Amino acid sequence: MTTKENNSNPPTVKEIPAIWLPGAGCTGCSVSVLNAVSPKIKNLLLDEIVPGTKVSLLFHATIMAGQGEMVIEVLKDTQKRKKGKYLLIVEGSIPTAEKGKYGTLGNLKGKHETILGSLKELGSNALAVIALGACSSYGGIPAAHPNPTGCKGVKEVFKENSIETPVINVPGCPPHPDWLLGTISSLLLGRMPELDDVGRPKLFYGTLIHENCPRRADFDKGKFAKYPGDEGCLYQVGCKGHYTYADCALRQWNNGVNWCIKAGSPCLGCVEPEFPDLTSPFYEKITTEDIKSCITTNTQSTR
Numbered sequence: 001m002t003t004k005e006n007n008s009n010p011p012t013v014k015e016i017p018a019i020w021l022p023g024a025g026c027t028g029c030s031v032s033v034l035n036a037v038s039p040k041i042k043n044l045l046l047d048e049i050v051p052g053t054k055v056s057l058l059f060h061a062t063i064m065a066g067q068g069e070m071v072i073e074v075l076k077d078t079q080k081r082k083k084g085k086y087l088l089i090v091e092g093s094i095p096t097a098e099k100g101k102y103g104t105l106g107n108l109k110g111k112h113e114t115i116l117g118s119l120k121e122l123g124s125n126a127l128a129v130i131a132l133g134a135c136s137s138y139g140g141i142p143a144a145h146p147n148p149t150g151c152k153g154v155k156e157v158f159k160e161n162s163i164e165t166p167v168i169n170v171p172g173c174p175p176h177p178d179w180l181l182g183t184i185s186s187l188l189l190g191r192m193p194e195l196d197d198v199g200r201p202k203l204f205y206g207t208l209i210h211e212n213c214p215r216r217a218d219f220d221k222g223k224f225a226k227y228p229g230d231e232g233c234l235y236q237v238g239c240k241g242h243y244t245y246a247d248c249a250l251r252q253w254n255n256g257v258n259w260c261i262k263a264g265s266p267c268l269g270c271v272e273p274e275f276p277d278l279t280s281p282f283y284e285k286i287t288t289e290d291i292k293s294c295i296t297t298n299t300q301s302t303r
């Protein structure tokens with residue numbers, strides 16, 4: 001073989017293994033991410049979205065073909081053989097009551113593999129954890145009052161179990177696909193994104209919706225909608241955009257076609273740690289001061 005032929009060998013691509021762990025949720029976060037447009041989900045899974053590095057998804061309960069003990073073995077094998085080198089993406093809340101028995105992934109050798117136990121094992125050995133969606137970030141809807149299954153967000157479970165693996169919260173109900181793909185790209189580049197005080201990347205959650213809302217001029221003029229879908233600011237019909245930090249107004253959803261407020265629905269505050277208990281009733285007016293006074297008296301709050 002000539003030197004020229006040797007030089008034409010393709011460069012080695014570094015693969016980062018990823019496990020997508022399901023918790024208590026509705027799978028809406030997966031559906032949102034599967035609808036990513038630029039890049040598409042196939043680009044994330046098959047291509048080098050960062051030159052020289054790609055993700056190798058080893059486990060996703062909803063879209064993988066495998067099942068049974070064989071796939072539980074994949075989790076065990078990854079945490080042993082790829083210790084400190086794999087990315088853990090968690091979708092859904094973590095049921096912690098009764099030692100986690102309200103949420104199981106399956107059986108291995110006759111023993112229930114609980115979501116709680118799997119998160120503790122996989123989380124301790126991961127390179128980093130992305131808590132995808134409101135539920136895995138802060139508990140979300142499964143943790144809403146009275147929360148009989150003791151659902152919690154990933155960071156809270158880690159804190160209680162002294163697990164120090166870095167966690168990046170990418171909340172939303174569901175989260176925008178760009179928020180996940182951008183966060184993964186940042187990690188593939190070897191950079192931890194800058195986070196705000198509730199663990200979210202500032203790049204996506206750094207601006208108040210109210211500041212960039214196209215209905216802001218109506219708010220300033222006192223022109224308020226009487227019903228969702230009406231023209232005017234949606235504050236009187238429950239909009240939480242005055243306290244919610246996300247770039248929905250600028251990025252928009254469905255490839256820039258629409259988003260909640262443009263469609264005539266108030267913002268429900270779905271990216272905030274207090275969602276849904278303190279941001280509901282969704283269609284009733286609530287002031288920023290009302291929310292803040294609830295936060296200070298709510299000991300469960302992540303803030």
Ligand code: SF4
Nearest residue numbers: 213216233234239241
């Ligand atoms: S619709 Fe919501 S975010 Fe927009 S101006 Fe009114 S209160 Fe603010």
Ligand code: SF4
Nearest residue numbers: 248260267268269270
């Ligand atoms: S506008 Fe509000 S409710 Fe809608 S996705 Fe953004 S943060 Fe969530």
